[in-house]
Amino acid sequence: MIVRLGYVAMSVELQHASPSQTMTFAQFSRLKNREAAIRKLERIAESNLDNCLRLLRHNEANEIHFFRFSSRLIPLANHEELPDWNYRGALKEPLKRIGDYLKEHPMRVDFHPDHFVVLNSMDKDILKNSLKTLFMHQHLLEGMEIDPVHRCVLHVGGGYDDKEKALEQFIHNWAYVPASIQNMIMLENDDTTFTVKETLYLCEKLGVPMVFDYHHHLANHEDPNWQEDWERITATWGHSKLPIKMHISSPRSEHDFRAHADHVDPQMFLKFLEDIKGTVPEIHCMIEAKQKDGALFQLSRDLQASANLRKIDQSTFEMI
DNA sequence: GCCAGTCAAGTCCCG
DNA sequence: CGGGACTTGACTGGC
Numbered sequence: 001m002i003v004r005l006g007y008v009a010m011s012v013e014l015q016h017a018s019p020s021q022t023m024t025f026a027q028f029s030r031l032k033n034r035e036a037a038i039r040k041l042e043r044i045a046e047s048n049l050d051n052c053l054r055l056l057r058h059n060e061a062n063e064i065h066f067f068r069f070s071s072r073l074i075p076l077a078n079h080e081e082l083p084d085w086n087y088r089g090a091l092k093e094p095l096k097r098i099g100d101y102l103k104e105h106p107m108r109v110d111f112h113p114d115h116f117v118v119l120n121s122m123d124k125d126i127l128k129n130s131l132k133t134l135f136m137h138q139h140l141l142e143g144m145e146i147d148p149v150h151r152c153v154l155h156v157g158g159g160y161d162d163k164e165k166a167l168e169q170f171i172h173n174w175a176y177v178p179a180s181i182q183n184m185i186m187l188e189n190d191d192t193t194f195t196v197k198e199t200l201y202l203c204e205k206l207g208v209p210m211v212f213d214y215h216h217h218l219a220n221h222e223d224p225n226w227q228e229d230w231e232r233i234t235a236t237w238g239h240s241k242l243p244i245k246m247h248i249s250s251p252r253s254e255h256d257f258r259a260h261a262d263h264v265d266p267q268m269f270l271k272f273l274e275d276i277k278g279t280v281p282e283i284h285c286m287i288e289a290k291q292k293d294g295a296l297f298q299l300s301r302d303l304q305a306s307a308n309l310r311k312i313d314q315s316t317f318e319m320i
Numbered sequence: 321g322c323c324a325g326t327c328a329a330g331t332c333c334c335g
Numbered sequence: 336c337g338g339g340a341c342t343t344g345a346c347t348g349g350c
Contacts, residue, residue, distance in 0.1 A: 022327090022328090024326090024327055024328065025327090025328080026326095026327075026328095027327095114328095114329070114330095115329080115330070115331085116328085116329040116330050116331095117329095117330095118330065118331085121330085123330095126330070129329090157330095157331090158330075158331055158332085159331085159332085160331090161332095192331095192332090193331090193332095
């Protein structure tokens with residue numbers, strides 16, 4: 001089984017390479033010259049994209065072939081006061097530079113729009129803004145000339161005091177989501193509201209791949225046993241060109257269980273790999289840890305050491 | 321040059 | 336129903 005590790009958005013090793021520099025709307029409004037303010041936004045966005053490319057080079061140099069882009073690459077991209085800002089045109093070149101690099105150095109990349117994207121809202125404006133944010137993600141992928149299918153991980157959304165109703169509202173709203181956006185989406189179980197089983201219900205019904213978050217499952221489940229649902233989870237990837245992916249992280253502490261720890265507990269991860277051994281030929285694991293790529297490097301070292309220590313046949317997994 | 325406070329968003333909790 | 340916590344990284348302002 002091939003196990004590929006990835007990390008999120010920024011590096012603890014590569015200095016001064018933030019892909020998430022920003023300008024708030026309050027700052028933007030304070031600038032008297034609107035044209036100049038927009039140019040400043042474009043400079044920030046271009047710097048974010050260039051830093052993104054530096055991160056991809058850093059990944060390549062370190063044999064990391066799985067990466068989540070920041071969702072804050074373009075500040076105020078979908079702000080309602082800036083409908084006239086053609087950021088796609090202005091950022092065409094830096095986006096293409098990323099696309100060109102990825103053609104030379106293939107690497108799985110995707111997005112995880114933040115939790116303000118809520119597709120099961122009953123509020124039309126919230127749904128509209130959510131779609132606007134997803135369109136921005138689609139435009140970024142297109143600008144990078146990346147096939148946009150299965151590139152955005154989302155949570156199901158709000159529970160609204162009635163989870164069954166909230167799940168049905170998701171299905172209702174799904175009909176208003178353009179097919180191009182639908183195709184981008186993967187759904188993930190979350191740590192407070194929608195469990196693996198509930199997320200699977202939607203994924204199976206709507207033909208959406210499910211991203212299993214092991215840590216969220218530990219924090220939020222009706223049944224702690226995830227193994228019985230594993231086959232259903234892998235099946236949601238049956239029609240995808242991409243291998244199954246999941247999220248992996250460790251609790252910061254017993255007291256602060258839902259928060260991400262600096263690193264990933266290698267024993268937990270090793271046990272997980274043993275549990276799924278033989279069920280899939282390849283799995284991509286996104287490490288969500290405070291130490292970002294630092295946690296990836298450490299986990300990779302720990303796994304190699306443990307594998308030797310515990311005399312696990314190296315052919316059972318191979319780090320790519 | 322550091323530390324505390326602020327900024328964005330939507331949901332959820334509390335009173 | 337209104338205000339604050341939650342979350343995240345970046346940025347601002349005070350010293």
